[in-house]
Amino acid sequence: MQDNDVTILGAGLVGSLLATLLAERGITVDVYEKRKDPESRPVEQGRSINLALSHRGIRSLQLAGVYDQVQKHLIPMKGRMMHDVKGNLSFQSYGREDQHINSVSRAGLNYTLIEHARAQGVNFHFDSFCQGVNLEKTTCYFEGETVRSNVLIGSDGAFSVLRQAMQRTERFNxxxxxxxxxxxxxxxxxxDGDFALEPNYLHIWPRGNFMLIALPNPDKSFTCTLFFPFEGDLSFQSIQTEEGVLRFFEQYFPDVLPLMPNVAKEFIANPTSSLVTIKTSPWHRNNSLLIGDASHAIVPFYGQGMNAGFEDCRLLIEWGEKFNFDWKKLLPHFSTHRKRDADAISDLAMKNFVEMRDKVADERFLKIKKFEARLQQHYPDTWLPLYTMVTFSDIPYAEAKSLGELQAKLMAELPDDFDPETHPMEGVIARFNALKQGAQ
Amino acid sequence: MQDNDVTILGAGLVGSLLATLLAERGITVDVYEKRKDPESRPVEQGRSINLALSHRGIRSLQLAGVYDQVQKHLIPMKGRMMHDVKGNLSFQSYGREDQHINSVSRAGLNYTLIEHARAQGVNFHFDSFCQGVNLEKTTCYFEGETVRSNVLIGSDGAFSVLRQAMQRTERFNxxxxxxxxxxxxxxxxxxDGDFALEPNYLHIWPRGNFMLIALPNPDKSFTCTLFFPFEGDLSFQSIQTEEGVLRFFEQYFPDVLPLMPNVAKEFIANPTSSLVTIKTSPWHRNNSLLIGDASHAIVPFYGQGMNAGFEDCRLLIEWGEKFNFDWKKLLPHFSTHRKRDADAISDLAMKNFVEMRDKVADERFLKIKKFEARLQQHYPDTWLPLYTMVTFSDIPYAEAKSLGELQAKLMAELPDDFDPETHPMEGVIARFNALKQGAQ
Known part of the structure; x- marks a missing residue:
């Protein structure tokens, strides 16, 4: 039996960042991962989903001293570039001129984080599939080995083995x-050796009930992702032939079709993946804790899954320092205090799907965005648009969500024919301040 | 390997009733149950929760031809008898004079249902714990035996083994x-050889955040159930000594304390159980189906858990006859069409907890109940109070719930000082009819 101080299950993005942050504070960390050591096989480039790294994630990477290494592989995206069915483009900025999110390869970032953790003395155990957990004894079972730990942290994703063990305990939600x-x-x-579309944007083909998006990769390709119903008249189920794929793209994405000569073959060959939301409580049992997707997997439509997981790591460390890493206090504190923020970003991410696939093409929606940008410019201390609070600030997600609800209420009251360039702002700001007071 | 036609997991109330209903239609049924054959050990009397059997459950028992046997063990309860802290009683009828719910022993009813199923030729396999299920092959694994079936039905309760297998499949909610x-x-x-309280009532001691209830048993005892927070200032956690129990009962249930000389010892010795709500979808995979608590466990506060499970059985049989027991059509039909009713009764049951522990002692609530009884008496075809629709009718739960929401809206509009005996009814009925039209 091996005896560990802190054991982390899962060497994904969250697990390897958390390992670094703990190791940097003198804590001995062992990480177990079912996959092979990424050193022993080439990192797949441009195939796995690229992710959108923004402020919360960056702040945690900076805390771990790894951001400089990551930064050189980022591709900034200043805003959304919408493609309508006729191929017309329209641009919608994510925030101020100097604000952008960043396309990053999941595999590349994961490799950097593992290497960095190794350099801080973290012990990685690859090819180690956890077959079961005893929460009373804080032990994990691997093929041929039992590992006992003072603290066990599950950053093992949406299908967490640790969560499965917790699910069998009393009163686990x-x-x-x-x-x-x-x-x-x-x-x-x-x-011709260059990006086929403007690289510094997140491209969206919003089509009502479904959408295609594209994020740039360092090799000048884009990874496109089609979000599409599994079943129904127009669905993955209804498109089963290469000819069907071509007809579908001709009708809905005519501007991108000439740029994707292999789309029909790829569409048939590539897997269709599902999208899950997971909410749990509590996140801890005895000496074990769930973190990241293991406790709060969310849909990808706010670009916050990874950023939320990285923020989990920072908060666990900050609260850990406050509690002198007294885990008996730290685990329930984290489990209780982070939960409402995780619920909030989960709900926001779900709502943003409707916004991305449908509303971004809506005239009133775009007018409100414009008006909000004006409000922010004139009242930068008072009015931060919801997207800005979520993406470019540290405001707790739950607080951002409730402020966003007040803002949406005020925006809904604007007359149909309001002009975002001239509509008076003072009254809106005064009502917003009054509503905020009432909400406290 | 044993080859079955229909295999049912769980010989509880729902499993044994469903087995009877299928066997009566010429279908060969094998039921596997982890507990011992109830014949081989005496049925515990008066200890397990007694349940409230009402119209939906009775209708299913009648369909199975077993109601006559059950009926003689029932104790009718005409309404709620509320006990305030001073020991004052007040009565609130459940419905019309001729309407009542029925206290019944779970163990006794289960035994009757198993015996009846056996008489219809159902094969029971007790002491058989299902260790796993292969949904692709419709096989179950028991100690030393593999059972293959054409159809597998899990009536194995809130912690269903079949559901655990489904949970590992793609896109299971x-x-x-x-x-x-x-x-x-x-x-x-x-x-002195008789009931200590009036027997034909469901007794409630509503105390805001918690409550005590009592249901009569055939041996003239009552089973009392305390619904109480696990944690907090006044909670199971805060009461750990016999002295503490006595102080608690003296303060909150002084009228019942003299009738319960052993309450302190019992309180410490008896287990504290938890209450879970389970919602799932879909209820079927391939040739397997979840039914009853396995697919929709609910809290007990509407007295509908068993009744809903029995109604599941009746609907599966009725739809089965419609589809000529073509299971390929029947399972998805049942899974799709029963789900919204299960969700509705789940939500109603949760809401009724607040009503029972808090509102039943509220003056306005009692006035509204009185007014609704008057509405029902004068407009019996138009106004059925929600409790009546749920308890004394076959109206689908989802429909009852949405009608109840319209009614609640109308009742909320009544002025504070309205008199339930004289308030005009015509306007309320007219608005109700208009709202119903709008809701369609």
Whole structure:
């Protein structure tokens, strides 16, 4: 039997960042991962989903001293570039001129984080699939080995083995909800050695009930992701032939089709993946804790899954220092205090799907965005648009969500024909301040 | 390997009733149950929760031809008898004079249902714990035996083994929520050979955040159940000594304390149980189906858990006959069409907890109940109070719930000082009819 101080299950993004942060504070950390050591096989480039790294994630990477290494692989995205069915483009900025989110390869970032953790003395155990957990004894079972730990942290993702063990204990709450949409990744190769579309944007083809998006990769390709219903008249189920794929793209994405000569073959060959929301409580039992997707997997539509997981790590460390890493106090504190923020970003992410696939093409929606940008410019201490609070600030997600609800209420009151460039702002700001007071 | 036609997991109330209904239609049924054959050990009397059998359950028992046998063990309860802290009683009828619910022993009813199923040729396999299920092959694994079936039905309760297998399949939705309250059963023994309280009522001691209830047993005892928070200032956690129990009962239940000489010892010795809500979808995979608590466990506060499970059985049979027991059509039909009713009764049951422990002592609530009884008396085809629709009718739960919401809206509009005996009814009925039209 091996005896560990802190054991982390899962060497994904959250597990390897957390390992670094703990090791940097003199704590001995062992990380167990079912996959092979990424050193022993080439990192897949541009195939796995690229992710959108923003402020919360960056702040945690800075805390771990690894941001400089990560930064050089980032591709900034200043805003959304919408493509309508006729191929017309319209641009919608994410925030101020100097604000952007960043496309990053999951595999590349994961590799950097593992290497950095190793350099801080973290012990990685790859090829180690956890077959079971005893929560009373804080032991994990691997093929041929039992590992006992003072603290066990599950950063083992949406299908967490640690969570499965917790689920068998008394009074464990769980919600596991699959949305009716799945996703499929497709490649948009470089054209004549350069990006086939403007690289510094998140491209969206909003089509009502479904959408295609594209994020740039360092090799000048884009990874396109089609979010599409599993079942129904127009769905993954209804498109089963290469000819069907071509007809579908001709009708809905005519501007991108010429840039994707292999789309029909890829569509048939590539897997269709599902999208799940997981909510749990509590996040801890005895000496074990769930973190990241293991406790709060969310849909990807706010680009916050990874950022929320990284913020989990920072908060666990900050609260850990406050409690002198007295885990008996730290685990329940984290479990209790982080939960409402995780619930909030989960709900926001679900809502943003409707916004991305439908509303971004809506005239009133765009007018409100414009008006909000004006409000922010004139009242930067008072009015931060919801997207800005979530993406470019540290405001707790739950607080951002409730402020966003007040803002939405005020925006809903604007007359149909309001002009975002001239509509008076003072009254809106005064009402917002009054509503905030009332909400406290 | 044994080859079965229909295999049912769980010989509880729902499993044994469903087995009867199928066997009566010429279908060969094998039921596997982890407990011992109830014949081989005496049925515990008056200890397990007694349940409230009402119209939906009775209708299913009648369909199975077993109601006559059950009926003689029932104790009718005409309404709620509320006990305030001073020991004052007030009565609130459940419905019309001729309407009542029925206290019945779970163990006794289960035994009757198993015996009846056996008489219809159902094969029971007791002491058979299902260790796993292969949904692709429709096989179950028991110690030393593999059972293959054409159809597999899991009536194995809130912690269903079949559901655990489904949970590992793609896109299975699950919500498992434990309320903050637990419950503890306590015995109120007969006094001088007779019931210590009026027997034909469901007794309630509503105390705001918690409550005690009592249901009569055929041996003239009552089973009392305390629904009480697990944690907090006044909670199971805060009461750990016999002295503490006595102080608690003296303060909150002074009228019942003299009738329960052993309450302190019982309170410490008896287990504290938790209360869970389970929602799932879909209820079927391939040739397997969840039914009853396995697919929709609910809290007990509407007295509908068993009745809903029995109604599941009736509907599965009725739809089965419609589809000529073509299971490929029947399972998805049942899974799709029963789900919204299960969700509705789940939500109603949760809401009724607040009503029972808090509102039943509220003056306005009692006035509205009185007014609704008057509405029902004068407009019996138009106005059925929600409790009546749920308890004394076959109206689908989802429909009852939405009608109840319209009614609640109208009742909320009544002025504070309205007189239930004289307030005009015509306007309320007219608005109700208009709202119903709008809701369609």
């Amino acid at each position: 769980l919600e596991q909800y699959y949305i009716p949409h799945g996703y499929k990744e497709l490649t948009l190769h470089p054209q | 699950l919500e498992q929520y434990y309320i903050p309250h637990g419950y503890k059963e306590l015995t109120l023994h007969p006094q």
